[in-house]
Amino acid sequence: MRKLTTALLAGLVVTAGASAALAADKTEISVARFFGACEADYGSVTDVTKANGECGIITALINKFNAESTTTTVKPEIVEWPGYDQLTARIRSGEPPVISVMHEAVISDYSSRGLLEPLDEDFAKAGIDVNDMTDASRQGVTKDGKIYAMPFDTHTWLWHINMNLFKEAGLVDEAGKPILPKNTDELFAQAEQFKEKTGKPYFISTLANETAFYTRTFDTLLYQQNVDFFADPNKVNFSSPEAKGALQLLADIFTKDLTTKNQDYAASVSSFAAGEGGVFICGTWLIDTYDQESKKDGPLANGYAVTAFPQIYPGSPRVWADGHSWVLLKQDLSDAQRASAIEFMKFLWDNNYEWARTGHLPVRKSIIDSAEFKGLPHRDDIASLAVNGTALPSAVKRQFSIQEIEGEEVGSAMRGDKSVDEALTDAETRINELLANAK
Amino acid sequence: MAASEHIVGRGIGNKLILLSVILVAVIWMLPIAWTLLLSFKPNSELMISTASAFHPPYTLKNYTDIFQSSGVFRWLWNSAVVSIGVTAGILILSSLAGYGFARAEFKGRDIIFVLVLLGLAVPEQAVIIARHQIFSDLKMHNTYPAIILPGLSSAFGVFLMTQYFKAIPKDIDEAAMLDNASRFKIFWKVLLPLTVPAQATLGIFSFLGAWNDYLWPLISATKPEMFTITVGMASTQTNFAQSEGLGFLMAQAIFAGLPVFIVYLFFQKYIVRAVAGAAIN
DSSP: HHHHHHHHHHHHHHHHHHHHHHHHSEEEEEEOOOSSSHHHHHOOOOHHHHHHOHHHHHHHHHHHHHHHHHSSEEEEEEEOOOOOHHHHHHTTTTTTEEEEEHHHHHHHHHHHHOBBOHHHHHHHTOOOOGGGGGGGHHHEEEEEEOOOOOOBBBBEEEEEEEEEHHHHHHHOOSSSOOOOOOSHHHHHHHHHHHHHHHSOOOOOOOOSOOSSSHHHHHHHHHHHTOOOTSBTTTTOOOOSHHHHHHHHHHHHHTTTTTTTSSOOHHHHHHHHHOOSEEEEEEEEGGGHHHHHTOOOOOSHHHHHEEEEOOOOOSSSSOOEEEEEEEEBBBBBOOHHHHHHHHHHHHHHHHHHHHHHHSSSOSHHHHHHHHHHHHHHHTTHHHHHHHHHEEEOTTTOOHHHHHHHHHHHHHHHHHHHSSSSSHHHHHHHHHHHHHHHHHO | HHHHHHHHHHHHHHEEEEEEEEHHHHHHHHHHHHHHHHOOOOHHHHHHOOOGSSSSSSSSSSHHHHTTTTHHHHHHHHHHHHOOOOOOOOHHHHHHHHHHHHHOOOOOOOHHHHHHHHGSSSSSHHHHHHHHHHHHHOTTTTTTHHHOOOOOOOOOHHHHHHHHHSSSSSHHHHHHTTTTTOOOIIIIIIIITTTHHHHHHHHHHHHHHHOOOOOOHHHHOGGGGGGGGHHHHHHHOOOOOHHHHHHHHHHHHHHHHHHHHHHHHHHEEEEEEEEHHHHHO
């Protein structure tokens, strides 16, 4: 018995030693990301199918990678969203992470300063087929003809619909689909009908404490009219009748009380779940959340639908889009570190379907066309967004700041703080001043 | 008769003042009570309506989730090191500078004092890029000195201590000099003990400021193992924490505020005196 115990102990020691040696042989790379921390729920989960939500899925993906890779250990470094102040500070202090998550709208700010590694050759060697990237995602990560990031998702602007209230308002067709406006007149008519029948506003909108709603909706309305407001990437142009018409439309929605008012993001998310309006214009990332709500008792019970932003102007079905991607920061990396970084990116590429379960759209055509993806709730209804999602031209710098300014000005016109003309002029002036100083 | 009416009138007046104070205190405490209440609610319920906070179920999961974050104790330790370091540094430097400005005679003293005071008018944001570059060039980011050192230049501390030293009669110095005490001995043994109330005031404000600081640690301590509690807590929030993780967010706020609350419990006498003193000055 004693010999057996000794043998077992010796075996354990050898195994532990071997494991330690193996771990020591692995190359460690740091990966900076937002999406939050959820170690309590997913800290040891390696089966990605058991994870949900952005935080859960990315945590499980990294756990799985670390468990499976024989050569690489990923050390996640979690930062507060969006994390660009911190990233810039890290680059300046000479201690950037090896990989970082980055919005595609931000890539040009970093690539134009030579802070990112181009990845075309690495992707070709690793078997990441860039031809499988959707047009939107490929455009999002390509700057000056080079690919600077591994796209991870496309997120766009769409309509979340409370079908129970739509039924009450008589806005459901015989097939059980929501009746949606095809032009601005229909939009106002249906919104008034909705308000009259339900006593609630047609729209739920995030109008307080952030600018995203204004910018994304306004851009979408311009895209629908084929307005190329960044024909010159160094100068925005909002001096068009189409821009004026789109902004007037938003202002009219507000003054005619067809939307909720004074709600911030959290309040508007809750408001839709609580059945306080018919349409919530927001992003892809809420699809799963509301789908789960529709399976419970409550205002959304068996009554949730989602649709691409209806085309209310003749022109195109294009819609605002951005995407998360992974970049390799320029620094003095060893061959092993670079190989490990590409290995991790390839792993994320291979598991893009899992990330698409968050509600974001996949970046691979092959996944969008797959039965597996189409089998996810509501995804078939919005697959067109992967084609129609449109980002600002990649040559436009300071896109986050531009969106902030644009949102402030559009918001001030929508709420009636400024006239439409004044807001458009101010937006143009402020953005062009910013771009004139952008290096 | 008139005297008793006066006493009754004064009694009513006092009660009205007391009622007003209670009302203001309740209004002030409501957000904190609301935060505490929400911190015990499941996130999924709060996403639909925060009104659910008034009825069960309640949970401790938001708090247990905080403790299961691998970095939380490290972040607490970092915050403690930084806050104590900043507080000690400010007390030492401000006392020395305050004594110098109040007692020592040297050329340009008043001009230098004005220059120090001008520091009160310069917001941290205005110098943060230059400061970041200096620490980058020194390769000091992600170290305790990098987080602590900028906090030591406290114009407020110098001003407060100068005024306090000035208020101490010079006769005390002269009496000590007659006993052959050196200038440092006078400072250390005679005057410094008399400034304990001011030191307590300054120490408390410095500690609270350092504990709650966010911007500088955010860009200097960029590695998770060097995060302070404010930066670490923020990093664990999901992208849509306000809607999908509200209970957790509130639990984080309570947790991060607890050490400050404890400091307040122990030093409330000094804090009240400090605030009252500042108002009188």
